[in-house]
Amino acid sequence: MSLHPTPDLSVWVAAFLTLCIFSFLYRDNPFYKFAEHLFVGVSAGYYIILNFWTVLVPNLGEPLLASFQGRGVVTARDGMFAASLGDYRGWLLIPALLGLLLFTRLFGKIGWMSRWPLAVIIGVFAGLKTTGYAQGDLVAQIEGSLQPLWTGNPATTINAIIFTVGLLTSLLFFFYSREPRGAFGVVSRVGIGFLMVGFGAGYGYTVMSRVSLLIGRFQFLLGDWLGLR
Amino acid sequence: MSPLERLARLDRRWIFLMMGILVLIPLLWPLRMEIRPTASSKTFHRAIAAIPDGSTVLMSCDYDPGSIPEMVPMTRTAMRQLWEKNCKVVVTVLWPGGPGLVDKVIEDVALADFPGKRYGVDWVNLGYKPGNEAVMVLMGQGILTAFPNDYRGHATRSLPIMQRARTYADFPILISISAGYPGTKEWVQQVQARFHLPMVAGVTAVSAPEFFPYVQSGQLVGLLGGMAGAAEYEKLRNESGDASRGMDAQSLAHVFVALCIVLGNLVPRRRAGS
Numbered sequence: 001m002s003l004h005p006t007p008d009l010s011v012w013v014a015a016f017l018t019l020c021i022f023s024f025l026y027r028d029n030p031f032y033k034f035a036e037h038l039f040v041g042v043s044a045g046y047y048i049i050l051n052f053w054t055v056l057v058p059n060l061g062e063p064l065l066a067s068f069q070g071r072g073v074v075t076a077r078d079g080m081f082a083a084s085l086g087d088y089r090g091w092l093l094i095p096a097l098l099g100l101l102l103f104t105r106l107f108g109k110i111g112w113m114s115r116w117p118l119a120v121i122i123g124v125f126a127g128l129k130t131t132g133y134a135q136g137d138l139v140a141q142i143e144g145s146l147q148p149l150w151t152g153n154p155a156t157t158i159n160a161i162i163f164t165v166g167l168l169t170s171l172l173f174f175f176y177s178r179e180p181r182g183a184f185g186v187v188s189r190v191g192i193g194f195l196m197v198g199f200g201a202g203y204g205y206t207v208m209s210r211v212s213l214l215i216g217r218f219q220f221l222l223g224d225w226l227g228l229r
Numbered sequence: 230m231s232p233l234e235r236l237a238r239l240d241r242r243w244i245f246l247m248m249g250i251l252v253l254i255p256l257l258w259p260l261r262m263e264i265r266p267t268a269s270s271k272t273f274h275r276a277i278a279a280i281p282d283g284s285t286v287l288m289s290c291d292y293d294p295g296s297i298p299e300m301v302p303m304t305r306t307a308m309r310q311l312w313e314k315n316c317k318v319v320v321t322v323l324w325p326g327g328p329g330l331v332d333k334v335i336e337d338v339a340l341a342d343f344p345g346k347r348y349g350v351d352w353v354n355l356g357y358k359p360g361n362e363a364v365m366v367l368m369g370q371g372i373l374t375a376f377p378n379d380y381r382g383h384a385t386r387s388l389p390i391m392q393r394a395r396t397y398a399d400f401p402i403l404i405s406i407s408a409g410y411p412g413t414k415e416w417v418q419q420v421q422a423r424f425h426l427p428m429v430a431g432v433t434a435v436s437a438p439e440f441f442p443y444v445q446s447g448q449l450v451g452l453l454g455g456m457a458g459a460a461e462y463e464k465l466r467n468e469s470g471d472a473s474r475g476m477d478a479q480s481l482a483h484v485f486v487a488l489c490i491v492l493g494n495l496v497p498r499r500r501a502g503s
Contacts, residue, residue, distance in 0.1 A: 128366065140422060140446050208457060209299065
């Protein structure tokens with residue numbers, strides 16, 4: 001095993017900043033603070049520029065400019081408002097105006113105008129989420145939960161029984177209109193057991209995710225930076 | 230002072246150090262522990278293997294640099310499997326920080342393993358578009374309508390690959406590699422449920438338990454969960470990538486965490502007893 005450090009300066013900078021962040025594990029220190037502040041500043045600048053060039057310019061600026069200049073997508077007709085021919089670019093003035101209204105929050109007296117674009121955003125997303133959730137989760141999951149308890153295969157039969165018991169007891173645990181005593185209390189406690197298994201699986205996966213990040217950084221330091229091979 | 234009492238006063242930095250060592254050692258000297266693919270990883274692999282050769286596939290890579298260790302190995306392996314089948318890949322990225330990263334990852338796979346694959350013909354990066362679920366629904370009305378330009382600034386209408394990728398109906402499968410919102414959940418809700426497009430997903434480990442019900446119900450044909458899922462996928466493809474190399478460290482770290490939990494539960498019991 002030998003070292004082959006990279007000559008790439010950007011990798012050295014990334015490695016230095018990684019070590020700065022790792023230093024927090026020992027205690028808070030100026031190197032960590034430096035890397036933290038640098039990250040916040042660079043991220044903010046990066047996302048502002050990114051959103052300007054990948055969101056505002058191609059989705060609003062360029063289409064509006066083209067329609068102002070009379071360059072229609074449909075050769076049969078030039079102009080801004082050729083919706084009947086499938087060209088809706090001129091109508092982008094409306095979302096542009098709504099977008100600008102969001103900034104009225106910065107000016108006390110007319111701040112109420114920012115509620116209009118917020119109403120549109122909330123309305124559209126409520127509609128999308130409701131229909132998506134109903135179709136993708138509610139109906140499909142109920143349908144998926146209705147499965148035969150006897151499948152002919154002992155392994156899948158046991159799976160189906162465990163699944164159904166877990167589903168029903170977990171649901172009954174959340175039935176708060178009755179005190180969990182007697183048989184109902186036993187069922188609730190079984191439900192808690194299934195929920196605990198679920199939480200445990202979730203915790204295990206969370207550990208895996210966090211350790212993966214650490215492994216990723218170590219792989220970067222050992223491979224990309226030090227060139228250990 | 231008994232060992233348990235000493236443990237109760239242990240400086241947490243010893244735990245950090247121990248974790249660091251346990252992760253570092255297997256990366257330097259691999260233990261080569263066995264990786265056994267799970268059923269959901271096998272079905273992920275099989276679903277892609279089953280699509281007709283030469284198909285045009287939709288792959289949404291919804292992540293950013295924060296989840297590179299889990300998402301990038303999945304993306305690389307999926308691209309290799311798709312290109313071995315001579316599939317064309319239409320890539321979308323609904324996270325603003327992702328398009329540049331995804332572009333580089335796919336470009337690197339092309340350069341290293343498939344030098345004949347050309348941008349615009351064999352793959353395209355449609356890039357980022359704001360709107361989350363609204364973009365998914367808009368794509369249902371036409372991919373070109375939702376993405377008039379790609380990430381590199383080309384008019385999508387002019388790209389050869391887009392000539393046969395106009396609506397969701399043109400894709401035999403949707404591959405979602407996702408690290409959160411918007412991601413796999415939204416693709417299931419807005420696209421799989423509405424357009425009945427078969428779908429497989431690779432997700433971060435932290436979000437994986439949320440998606441197993443979709444596998445159970447058949448909404449997801451296959452699922453890769455975190456680095457373990459990525460390693461299993463590599464194993465199924467007989468590849469040895471970053472995910473496989475990281476799994477020894479992952480296993481040791483998990484054993485250590487389990488040990489810490491057991492010891493951590495013994496300490497307060499001891500205190501209560503005394």
